[in-house]
Amino acid sequence: MIKLNFSSxxxxxxxxxxxxxxxxDPMGGWLELPRRYDMGEFARIKxxxxxxxxxxxxxxxxxIGGSYLGHRAxxxxxxxxxxxxxxxxxxxxxxxxxxxxxxEVGDHDFSINVISKSGTTLEPARAFEVFKQKLIxxxxxxxxxxxxYATTDASKGTLHDEAEASGYTRFVVPDNIGGRYSVLTxxxxxxxxxxxxxxxxxxxxxxxxxxxxxxxAVQYAYMRYALDAKKYDTEVFASFEPSxxxxxxxxxxxxxxxxxxDRRGILPCSVIYSTDLHSLGQYLQDGRRNLFETIIDFPTxxxxxxxxxxxxxxxxxxxxxxxxxxxxxxxxxxxxxxxxFFELACAVSAKLIGVNxxxxxxxxxxxxxxxxLL
Ligand code: PA5
Numbered sequence: 563m564i565k566l567n568f569s570s571x572x573x574x575x576x577x578x579x580x581x582x583x584x585x586x587d588p589m590g591g592w593l594e595l596p597r598r599y600d601m602g603e604f605a606r607i608k609x610x611x612x613x614x615x616x617x618x619x620x621x622x623x624x625x626i627g628g629s630y631l632g633h634r635a636x637x638x639x640x641x642x643x644x645x646x647x648x649x650x651x652x653x654x655x656x657x658x659x660x661x662x663x664x665x666e667v668g669d670h671d672f673s674i675n676v677i678s679k680s681g682t683t684l685e686p687a688r689a690f691e692v693f694k695q696k697l698i699x700x701x702x703x704x705x706x707x708x709x710x711y712a713t714t715d716a717s718k719g720t721l722h723d724e725a726e727a728s729g730y731t732r733f734v735v736p737d738n739i740g741g742r743y744s745v746l747t748x749x750x751x752x753x754x755x756x757x758x759x760x761x762x763x764x765x766x767x768x769x770x771x772x773x774x775x776x777x778x779a780v781q782y783a784y785m786r787y788a789l790d791a792k793k794y795d796t797e798v799f800a801s802f803e804p805s806x807x808x809x810x811x812x813x814x815x816x817x818x819x820x821x822x823x824d825r826r827g828i829l830p831c832s833v834i835y836s837t838d839l840h841s842l843g844q845y846l847q848d849g850r851r852n853l854f855e856t857i858i859d860f861p862t863x864x865x866x867x868x869x870x871x872x873x874x875x876x877x878x879x880x881x882x883x884x885x886x887x888x889x890x891x892x893x894x895x896x897x898x899x900x901x902x903f904f905e906l907a908c909a910v911s912a913k914l915i916g917v918n919x920x921x922x923x924x925x926x927x928x929x930x931x932x933x934x935l936l
Contacts, residue, residue: 563774564903567886570784577780580913589920591738592905595746596768596898603733607748610711610731611755615646618709619670621756622663622693624652624686625677625749627815627925628741629713633750633757635809636897642758652676652689660689664696672697673709675756677749679735681719684932690721713748740920742816743905746898760894767898775903782885782903783910789854789883790828790915796853798846799832800873802866803892806858807834809900816904820912820919827915836869847880854883858900860892 584590614621623630630653637648651663674697676690697706712725713733725732733748735741744750746768755761786797799813810832821827831853833842846855855877859870878884887903889896912919 563890564771564778564899565888566778566781567888568781568785570781570788572780572784577910580910581776583913584909584919587920588738589740589743590909591736592743592746594772595736595739596765596902597772599746599765603748604751607733607751608755610733611752614673614675614711614756615644617671618646618673620667620672621646621648621753622667622672622674623648623650623677623753624674624690624693625650625713626653626683626685627819628744629677629679629683629686629735629749631742631808631812631815632745632901633753635806635812636745636750636754636759636764636894637757638808639803639805639892639897640759640894641805642760644756644758646756648753648757651693652686655685655688660692663689664692667693667696669700673711675711675713675752676721677713677735677753678719678721679715679741679744679749681714681721681723684929684936687720711752713752742812742819743920745812745901763894764898764901767895767900768902769898770895771899771902775899775906778887779903779906780910782887782907783914785885786828786907786911787914794828794852794854794883796829796831798853798855799830799858800835800855801832801858801860802835802862802870803860804834804837806860807832809858809897810834813904816908817911819922819925820908821915821917823917823921823924826917828911835873836866839869839873846877846882851881854885856885856887859886859888860896861890862892 585593630650634650649663649666651660674693676686678686697709701709707728707730710730712721712730713735714721714725716734716737733752735744735747735749739747746765751761799810801810814830814832817830857870857874874884874886889900909919
Protein backbone atom coordinates (compact mmCIF):
# COMPACT_ATOMS: atom_id res chain seq x y z
CA MET A 563 0.00 0.00 0.00
CA ILE A 564 1.23 3.50 -0.84
CA LYS A 565 2.35 5.44 2.22
CA LEU A 566 2.99 9.15 2.69
CA ASN A 567 5.25 10.89 5.18
CA PHE A 568 2.81 13.79 5.56
CA SER A 569 -0.82 14.48 6.15
CA SER A 570 -2.93 17.47 5.22
CA UNK A 571 -6.05 19.14 6.41
CA UNK A 572 -8.88 17.93 4.25
CA UNK A 573 -12.48 19.00 3.96
CA UNK A 574 -14.47 15.76 4.05
CA UNK A 575 -17.60 17.30 2.52
CA UNK A 576 -15.60 18.82 -0.32
CA UNK A 577 -13.82 15.50 -0.95
CA UNK A 578 -17.17 13.73 -1.18
CA UNK A 579 -18.43 16.31 -3.65
CA UNK A 580 -15.27 16.14 -5.79
CA UNK A 581 -15.17 12.33 -5.89
CA UNK A 582 -18.85 12.33 -6.84
CA UNK A 583 -18.19 14.83 -9.64
CA UNK A 584 -15.31 12.73 -11.01
CA UNK A 585 -17.42 9.55 -10.89
CA UNK A 586 -20.28 11.27 -12.75
CA ASP A 587 -18.02 13.00 -15.30
CA PRO A 588 -18.44 11.64 -18.85
CA MET A 589 -14.63 11.19 -18.83
CA GLY A 590 -14.46 9.52 -15.40
CA GLY A 591 -14.46 5.94 -16.73
CA TRP A 592 -10.90 5.24 -15.48
CA LEU A 593 -12.09 5.56 -11.85
CA GLU A 594 -13.72 2.12 -11.74
CA LEU A 595 -11.87 0.60 -14.72
CA PRO A 596 -9.50 -1.68 -12.75
CA ARG A 597 -12.46 -3.26 -10.95
CA ARG A 598 -14.74 -3.52 -13.97
CA TYR A 599 -12.32 -4.59 -16.63
CA ASP A 600 -13.90 -5.96 -19.82
CA MET A 601 -12.53 -9.51 -19.66
CA GLY A 602 -13.68 -10.30 -23.21
CA GLU A 603 -11.60 -7.43 -24.57
CA PHE A 604 -8.70 -8.45 -22.30
CA ALA A 605 -8.74 -12.01 -23.73
CA ARG A 606 -8.64 -10.58 -27.30
CA ILE A 607 -5.69 -8.34 -26.37
CA LYS A 608 -3.82 -11.33 -24.91
CA UNK A 609 -4.48 -13.36 -28.04
CA UNK A 610 -3.17 -10.53 -30.25
CA UNK A 611 -0.06 -10.18 -28.06
CA UNK A 612 0.59 -13.93 -28.38
CA UNK A 613 0.35 -13.76 -32.18
CA UNK A 614 2.70 -10.75 -32.30
CA UNK A 615 5.20 -12.56 -30.06
CA UNK A 616 5.06 -15.55 -32.40
CA UNK A 617 5.41 -13.77 -35.74
CA UNK A 618 7.28 -10.51 -34.99
CA UNK A 619 10.73 -9.61 -33.76
CA UNK A 620 9.60 -5.98 -33.45
CA UNK A 621 6.36 -4.27 -32.57
CA UNK A 622 6.27 -0.68 -33.79
CA UNK A 623 4.09 1.29 -31.38
CA UNK A 624 2.83 4.41 -33.10
CA UNK A 625 1.29 7.05 -30.82
CA ILE A 626 1.86 10.25 -28.88
CA GLY A 627 0.93 11.77 -25.50
CA GLY A 628 -1.56 9.63 -23.64
CA SER A 629 -1.45 7.08 -26.45
CA TYR A 630 2.25 6.53 -25.85
CA LEU A 631 3.76 7.59 -22.53
CA GLY A 632 2.00 5.23 -20.11
CA HIS A 633 3.04 1.93 -21.65
CA ARG A 634 6.52 3.18 -22.43
CA ALA A 635 6.84 4.24 -18.77
CA UNK A 636 6.09 0.74 -17.50
CA UNK A 637 8.08 -1.13 -20.16
CA UNK A 638 11.18 1.02 -19.62
CA UNK A 639 10.88 0.87 -15.83
CA UNK A 640 10.52 -2.91 -15.53
CA UNK A 641 12.60 -4.03 -18.53
CA UNK A 642 10.65 -7.29 -18.88
CA UNK A 643 11.99 -10.10 -21.06
CA UNK A 644 10.40 -10.75 -24.44
CA UNK A 645 11.29 -12.19 -27.84
CA UNK A 646 9.64 -9.13 -29.39
CA UNK A 647 11.19 -5.72 -28.99
CA UNK A 648 8.94 -2.67 -28.81
CA UNK A 649 10.06 0.39 -30.78
CA UNK A 650 8.27 3.72 -30.77
CA UNK A 651 7.32 6.02 -33.61
CA UNK A 652 4.95 8.92 -34.16
CA UNK A 653 5.84 10.79 -30.98
CA UNK A 654 7.44 13.69 -32.86
CA UNK A 655 7.59 15.02 -36.43
CA UNK A 656 11.34 14.59 -36.70
CA UNK A 657 12.23 12.77 -39.93
CA UNK A 658 15.54 11.84 -38.33
CA UNK A 659 13.82 10.09 -35.44
CA UNK A 660 11.55 8.22 -37.87
CA UNK A 661 14.62 7.15 -39.84
CA UNK A 662 16.22 5.77 -36.64
CA UNK A 663 13.12 3.67 -35.95
CA UNK A 664 13.00 2.42 -39.57
CA UNK A 665 16.68 1.49 -39.37
CA GLU A 666 16.21 -0.34 -36.10
CA VAL A 667 13.42 -2.50 -37.51
CA GLY A 668 15.49 -3.06 -40.67
CA ASP A 669 14.66 -6.39 -42.33
CA HIS A 670 13.27 -7.99 -39.20
CA ASP A 671 9.75 -9.36 -38.98
CA PHE A 672 7.45 -6.77 -37.48
CA SER A 673 3.91 -5.68 -36.73
CA ILE A 674 2.40 -2.26 -36.03
CA ASN A 675 0.19 -1.15 -33.17
CA VAL A 676 -1.16 2.25 -34.18
CA ILE A 677 -2.75 3.99 -31.21
CA SER A 678 -4.78 7.18 -31.50
CA LYS A 679 -8.05 7.86 -29.76
CA SER A 680 -9.07 10.65 -32.12
CA GLY A 681 -7.52 8.87 -35.07
CA THR A 682 -6.55 12.23 -36.54
CA THR A 683 -3.35 13.26 -34.70
CA LEU A 684 -0.71 14.32 -37.20
CA GLU A 685 2.44 12.83 -35.64
CA PRO A 686 1.20 9.21 -35.42
CA ALA A 687 -0.72 9.51 -38.72
CA ARG A 688 2.51 10.37 -40.55
CA ALA A 689 4.60 7.64 -38.89
CA PHE A 690 1.84 5.10 -39.49
CA GLU A 691 1.81 5.85 -43.23
CA VAL A 692 5.58 5.33 -43.44
CA PHE A 693 5.62 2.07 -41.47
CA LYS A 694 2.52 0.78 -43.26
CA GLN A 695 4.32 1.22 -46.60
CA LYS A 696 7.29 -0.69 -45.22
CA LEU A 697 4.96 -3.46 -44.07
CA ILE A 698 3.26 -3.66 -47.48
CA UNK A 699 6.61 -3.74 -49.30
CA UNK A 700 7.80 -6.58 -47.07
CA UNK A 701 4.67 -8.74 -46.83
CA UNK A 702 2.24 -7.59 -49.53
CA UNK A 703 -1.16 -5.93 -48.94
CA UNK A 704 -2.99 -8.90 -47.44
CA UNK A 705 -0.42 -10.04 -44.88
CA UNK A 706 0.30 -6.39 -44.00
CA UNK A 707 -3.35 -6.04 -42.96
CA UNK A 708 -2.92 -9.03 -40.61
CA UNK A 709 0.00 -7.29 -38.96
CA UNK A 710 -1.69 -3.99 -38.16
CA TYR A 711 -3.42 -3.55 -34.80
CA ALA A 712 -5.39 -0.34 -34.42
CA THR A 713 -6.33 1.00 -30.99
CA THR A 714 -8.80 3.82 -31.49
CA ASP A 715 -12.31 5.13 -30.99
CA ALA A 716 -15.14 2.58 -31.15
CA SER A 717 -17.03 4.26 -33.95
CA LYS A 718 -15.41 7.36 -35.44
CA GLY A 719 -12.20 8.95 -36.75
CA THR A 720 -9.97 8.43 -39.77
CA LEU A 721 -8.09 5.57 -38.13
CA HIS A 722 -11.31 3.84 -37.10
CA ASP A 723 -12.68 4.09 -40.63
CA GLU A 724 -9.48 2.78 -42.22
CA ALA A 725 -9.20 -0.05 -39.69
CA GLU A 726 -12.77 -1.11 -40.33
CA ALA A 727 -12.47 -0.91 -44.11
CA SER A 728 -9.13 -2.76 -44.17
CA GLY A 729 -10.01 -5.38 -41.56
CA TYR A 730 -7.20 -4.58 -39.10
CA THR A 731 -7.55 -6.10 -35.64
CA ARG A 732 -9.20 -3.32 -33.63
CA PHE A 733 -9.16 -2.41 -29.96
CA VAL A 734 -11.17 0.34 -28.39
CA VAL A 735 -10.20 3.39 -26.35
CA PRO A 736 -13.39 3.74 -24.30
CA ASP A 737 -15.41 6.90 -24.87
CA ASN A 738 -15.34 7.74 -21.17
CA ILE A 739 -11.53 7.57 -20.75
CA GLY A 740 -9.23 10.32 -22.06
CA GLY A 741 -5.72 9.79 -23.45
CA ARG A 742 -3.65 10.47 -20.33
CA TYR A 743 -5.90 8.28 -18.16
CA SER A 744 -5.89 5.38 -20.64
CA VAL A 745 -2.75 3.36 -19.83
CA LEU A 746 -4.78 0.53 -18.29
CA THR A 747 -6.98 0.17 -21.39
CA UNK A 748 -5.95 -1.52 -24.67
CA UNK A 749 -3.83 1.61 -25.29
CA UNK A 750 -1.25 0.37 -22.80
CA UNK A 751 -2.12 -3.28 -22.35
CA UNK A 752 -1.26 -4.58 -25.83
CA UNK A 753 2.26 -3.07 -26.00
CA UNK A 754 2.94 -4.05 -22.39
CA UNK A 755 1.86 -7.66 -22.96
CA UNK A 756 4.00 -7.91 -26.08
CA UNK A 757 6.96 -6.55 -24.11
CA UNK A 758 6.49 -9.19 -21.42
CA UNK A 759 4.95 -7.07 -18.65
CA UNK A 760 2.82 -9.13 -16.24
CA UNK A 761 -0.34 -7.19 -16.97
CA UNK A 762 -2.51 -9.31 -14.66
CA UNK A 763 -0.37 -8.14 -11.75
CA UNK A 764 -0.48 -4.54 -12.96
CA UNK A 765 -4.29 -4.61 -13.05
CA UNK A 766 -4.34 -6.36 -9.67
CA UNK A 767 -2.27 -3.53 -8.17
CA UNK A 768 -4.57 -0.93 -9.71
CA UNK A 769 -7.70 -2.79 -8.54
CA UNK A 770 -6.42 -2.85 -4.96
CA UNK A 771 -5.63 0.85 -5.23
CA UNK A 772 -9.29 1.59 -6.01
CA UNK A 773 -9.80 0.86 -2.30
CA UNK A 774 -6.46 1.69 -0.71
CA UNK A 775 -5.18 4.69 -2.68
CA UNK A 776 -8.13 7.02 -2.18
CA UNK A 777 -7.06 8.31 1.23
CA UNK A 778 -3.39 8.95 0.32
CA ALA A 779 -4.32 10.41 -3.08
CA VAL A 780 -6.70 12.89 -1.45
CA GLN A 781 -4.10 13.78 1.21
CA TYR A 782 -1.50 14.40 -1.47
CA ALA A 783 -3.89 16.51 -3.57
CA TYR A 784 -4.71 18.72 -0.57
CA MET A 785 -1.01 19.08 0.27
CA ARG A 786 -0.28 20.23 -3.30
CA TYR A 787 -3.16 22.67 -3.06
CA ALA A 788 -1.88 24.09 0.25
CA LEU A 789 1.66 24.44 -1.13
CA ASP A 790 0.38 26.15 -4.30
CA ALA A 791 -1.50 28.63 -2.10
CA LYS A 792 1.84 29.43 -0.38
CA LYS A 793 3.38 30.18 -3.82
CA TYR A 794 5.16 26.86 -4.24
CA ASP A 795 4.09 26.70 -7.87
CA THR A 796 6.58 24.13 -9.21
CA GLU A 797 6.60 20.42 -8.34
CA VAL A 798 9.73 18.38 -8.91
CA PHE A 799 9.04 14.65 -9.15
CA ALA A 800 12.16 12.89 -7.93
CA SER A 801 13.00 9.25 -8.47
CA PHE A 802 16.17 7.39 -7.57
CA GLU A 803 15.67 4.74 -10.27
CA PRO A 804 16.99 5.77 -13.70
CA SER A 805 14.66 3.35 -15.48
CA UNK A 806 11.67 5.40 -14.27
CA UNK A 807 12.57 8.34 -16.50
CA UNK A 808 9.53 7.71 -18.70
CA UNK A 809 7.32 7.32 -15.66
CA UNK A 810 8.33 10.90 -14.83
CA UNK A 811 7.39 11.88 -18.39
CA UNK A 812 3.99 10.26 -17.93
CA UNK A 813 3.53 12.18 -14.66
CA UNK A 814 4.43 15.48 -16.30
CA UNK A 815 1.89 14.89 -19.05
CA UNK A 816 -0.79 13.76 -16.62
CA UNK A 817 -0.45 16.78 -14.34
CA UNK A 818 0.55 19.32 -16.99
CA UNK A 819 -2.38 18.62 -19.31
CA UNK A 820 -4.88 18.15 -16.49
CA UNK A 821 -4.05 21.20 -14.37
CA UNK A 822 -2.38 23.74 -16.63
CA UNK A 823 -5.29 25.87 -17.79
CA ASP A 824 -7.03 29.19 -17.06
CA ARG A 825 -3.60 30.50 -15.95
CA ARG A 826 -3.60 28.03 -13.05
CA GLY A 827 -1.82 24.82 -12.11
CA ILE A 828 1.47 23.68 -10.63
CA LEU A 829 4.31 23.30 -13.15
CA PRO A 830 5.45 19.64 -13.12
CA CYS A 831 9.19 18.95 -13.54
CA SER A 832 11.25 15.84 -12.89
CA VAL A 833 14.67 14.63 -11.85
CA ILE A 834 16.44 11.30 -11.59
CA TYR A 835 18.83 10.98 -8.68
CA SER A 836 21.62 10.70 -7.99
CA THR A 837 22.33 11.62 -11.66
CA ASP A 838 20.62 15.01 -11.47
CA LEU A 839 22.19 15.92 -8.14
CA HIS A 840 25.15 16.73 -10.37
CA SER A 841 23.14 19.07 -12.57
CA LEU A 842 19.82 20.43 -11.27
CA GLY A 843 20.91 19.55 -7.73
CA GLN A 844 22.58 22.93 -7.34
CA TYR A 845 19.40 24.81 -8.31
CA LEU A 846 17.29 22.68 -6.05
CA GLN A 847 19.54 23.23 -3.06
CA ASP A 848 20.19 26.96 -3.50
CA GLY A 849 17.96 28.41 -6.23
CA ARG A 850 14.57 30.16 -6.04
CA ARG A 851 12.32 28.82 -3.29
CA ASN A 852 9.15 28.41 -5.34
CA LEU A 853 9.37 24.64 -5.68
CA PHE A 854 8.51 21.56 -3.71
CA GLU A 855 9.79 18.06 -4.27
CA THR A 856 7.81 14.84 -4.46
CA ILE A 857 9.99 11.81 -3.93
CA ILE A 858 8.72 8.56 -5.42
CA ASP A 859 10.37 6.24 -3.02
CA PHE A 860 10.74 2.66 -4.30
CA PRO A 861 12.33 -0.14 -2.26
CA THR A 862 16.03 -0.02 -3.12
CA UNK A 863 19.52 -1.14 -2.09
CA UNK A 864 21.24 0.28 1.01
CA UNK A 865 23.52 2.68 -0.80
CA UNK A 866 20.71 4.20 -2.89
CA UNK A 867 18.49 4.38 0.22
CA UNK A 868 21.19 6.47 1.89
CA UNK A 869 21.06 8.91 -1.04
CA UNK A 870 17.28 9.18 -0.56
CA UNK A 871 17.80 10.08 3.11
CA UNK A 872 20.64 12.50 2.35
CA UNK A 873 18.53 14.33 -0.28
CA UNK A 874 15.53 14.50 2.02
CA UNK A 875 17.62 16.07 4.80
CA UNK A 876 19.65 18.43 2.61
CA UNK A 877 16.67 19.71 0.64
CA UNK A 878 14.50 20.14 3.73
CA UNK A 879 17.31 22.14 5.33
CA UNK A 880 17.60 24.11 2.10
CA UNK A 881 13.96 25.21 2.48
CA UNK A 882 12.23 22.83 0.06
CA UNK A 883 9.04 21.14 1.23
CA UNK A 884 9.79 17.45 0.56
CA UNK A 885 6.88 15.04 0.15
CA UNK A 886 7.62 11.34 0.27
CA UNK A 887 5.45 8.77 -1.50
CA UNK A 888 6.63 5.30 -0.64
CA UNK A 889 5.71 2.53 -3.06
CA UNK A 890 5.54 -1.03 -1.66
CA UNK A 891 7.30 -2.79 -4.54
CA UNK A 892 9.23 -2.11 -7.72
CA UNK A 893 7.15 -4.44 -9.87
CA UNK A 894 3.91 -4.60 -11.83
CA UNK A 895 1.77 -4.55 -8.70
CA UNK A 896 3.54 -1.49 -7.30
CA UNK A 897 3.24 0.37 -10.59
CA UNK A 898 -0.44 -0.57 -10.95
CA UNK A 899 -1.05 0.99 -7.57
CA UNK A 900 1.05 4.04 -8.39
CA UNK A 901 -0.74 4.70 -11.70
CA UNK A 902 -4.13 4.71 -10.03
CA PHE A 903 -2.86 6.80 -7.08
CA PHE A 904 -1.50 9.53 -9.37
CA GLU A 905 -4.52 9.53 -11.71
CA LEU A 906 -6.83 10.06 -8.77
CA ALA A 907 -4.58 12.61 -7.05
CA CYS A 908 -4.32 14.54 -10.32
CA ALA A 909 -8.07 14.63 -10.95
CA VAL A 910 -8.75 15.74 -7.36
CA SER A 911 -5.98 18.38 -7.58
CA ALA A 912 -7.47 19.85 -10.76
CA LYS A 913 -10.91 19.97 -9.16
CA LEU A 914 -9.47 21.76 -6.10
CA ILE A 915 -8.13 24.59 -8.26
CA GLY A 916 -11.34 24.67 -10.26
CA VAL A 917 -10.20 23.41 -13.67
CA ASN A 918 -11.45 20.50 -15.78
CA UNK A 919 -9.01 17.57 -15.32
CA UNK A 920 -10.12 15.90 -18.53
CA UNK A 921 -9.80 18.40 -21.36
CA UNK A 922 -6.73 19.90 -23.07
CA UNK A 923 -7.83 22.99 -25.02
CA UNK A 924 -4.26 24.32 -25.08
CA UNK A 925 -3.04 21.35 -27.11
CA UNK A 926 -5.64 22.08 -29.75
CA UNK A 927 -4.24 25.62 -30.22
CA UNK A 928 -0.90 24.37 -31.52
CA UNK A 929 -2.59 21.73 -33.70
CA UNK A 930 -4.73 24.43 -35.37
CA UNK A 931 -1.65 26.61 -36.08
CA UNK A 932 0.27 23.64 -37.51
CA UNK A 933 -2.64 22.72 -39.79
CA UNK A 934 -2.67 26.29 -41.15
CA LEU A 935 1.07 26.15 -41.87
CA LEU A 936 0.80 22.81 -43.60
O1 PA5 B 1 -4.17 13.08 -22.91
C1 PA5 B 1 -4.55 13.37 -24.03
O2 PA5 B 1 -5.75 13.40 -24.35
C2 PA5 B 1 -3.54 13.69 -25.12
O3 PA5 B 1 -2.25 13.71 -24.65
C3 PA5 B 1 -3.65 12.65 -26.24
O4 PA5 B 1 -3.39 11.39 -25.71
C4 PA5 B 1 -2.66 12.95 -27.39
O5 PA5 B 1 -2.87 14.26 -27.88
C5 PA5 B 1 -2.84 11.95 -28.52
O6 PA5 B 1 -4.15 11.95 -28.98
P1 PA5 B 1 -4.74 10.77 -29.85
O7 PA5 B 1 -4.75 9.53 -29.05
O8 PA5 B 1 -6.12 11.23 -30.21
O9 PA5 B 1 -3.85 10.62 -31.06
